[in-house]
Amino acid sequence: MATLLLRALFIAAFCVATVGAAGFAETREPEALPLFLGGGAGILLFGLLLRVRARALIAAASAGELSESGLRGAVARIADSARALDAEKESSSASELVRRLDALLADCAALGNRNEDYMRALGMAAYTRVWDGFSTAERLLARSRSMAADGHLQGARLELTRARDFLADALGERHA
8 A cells, every 4th residue: 555655646746747847938937947846856755765665575575485595495495306306317218307307497497487586685695695506507407308308318417416416506505
């Protein structure tokens, strides 16, 4: 409700500024300058308040799903799946590896669709601590899938292991 009110006041301030600006013709209207300046000040004030409100809403969401622990939890679930797949890679056929990597990449894509939300909520430093390793691992998983689909099973297995290691880096579990 507060956001809606702020938006309405922002629009009203814009309209007042526009009416004031329209008064600057060959013969300037006497109320043009106060309307223009008042509307401009309202635009700045309500625009700033809208921005503060948006940040407050993002911060509230950060307490839950968009927290660093929430991001780490999502990456940990993907890492667990990657570890399980890596442990069974030698006994998996190329088609089985492709099928399982497809499911894993779908999970990665779902998390990847939220990357900007996490970046805004966590700030760049906290976001990159996790996302750097995750994004590299996602690319390696896609590469592994492509290699397996093309029949290069040994290369696919190697890339899967590298992806697992980058997921461990993203979670701070590996120091190499």
